[in-house]
Amino acid sequence: MNINTSLYEAANICLRPIDFDKDPEIESRWTHDPAYLRAIRQDICMPLSSAVVKKNYEKLEKEMDEKRNQFYFTIRDRQDQRLLGFTRLFGIEWAHGSASIQLAIGNPQDRGHGYGSQAMRLILRYAFHETNFFRLTAVVGTDNPDAVRFFQKFGFVEEVRRRQALQRDGRFYDLLFLGLLSTDWNQSI
Numbered sequence: 001m002n003i004n005t006s007l008y009e010a011a012n013i014c015l016r017p018i019d020f021d022k023d024p025e026i027e028s029r030w031t032h033d034p035a036y037l038r039a040i041r042q043d044i045c046m047p048l049s050s051a052v053v054k055k056n057y058e059k060l061e062k063e064m065d066e067k068r069n070q071f072y073f074t075i076r077d078r079q080d081q082r083l084l085g086f087t088r089l090f091g092i093e094w095a096h097g098s099a100s101i102q103l104a105i106g107n108p109q110d111r112g113h114g115y116g117s118q119a120m121r122l123i124l125r126y127a128f129h130e131t132n133f134f135r136l137t138a139v140v141g142t143d144n145p146d147a148v149r150f151f152q153k154f155g156f157v158e159e160v161r162r163r164q165a166l167q168r169d170g171r172f173y174d175l176l177f178l179g180l181l182s183t184d185w186n187q188s189i
Helices: 023-030 034-040 050-067 115-130 145-153 182-188
Strands: 013-016 071-077 083-093 098-105 135-141 157-168 171-181
Touching (some): 013 115, 071 115, 098 115, 115 182, 135 157, 145 171, 171 182
Parallel strands (some): 098 135
Antiparallel strands (some): 013 071, 071 083, 157 171
């Protein structure tokens, strides 16, 4: 990796910290979209107020500072710094060089423009080159085939399939654990 390559900026997006004044209201609106919530959570979904989102942000920041077991970045439009989504590395096992990964674009109108792909390239480079992780895991339900294809596009492969582990609208779906090793990712870049 070139030393001049930005860790936090791509063509149209950038990774930034949480803006505690503006972000809670925006993310609160996203939580009123069941498709968004179901894409990022496997537990019971419910809309959140901006006050609750802000408390969650504060808890997240405190845990990042004290436990050092996750990295959380907002995804923003480079031009106007508008909040587009988030990405995070969590469940970090430093001794094993592993972490879980999550990425989401909040507003449906912002999906399909390449923001997620640009953010994924940045967070993978950060995970494998900056923090020196060896493996990443993404957990995705088969009720979200777009997310499965998205992770596979970046080299993630199915490692574990928990059959009918996720219930949505009276139907059961498989829960996939997709993995990516740094050696595989380095060969693809």
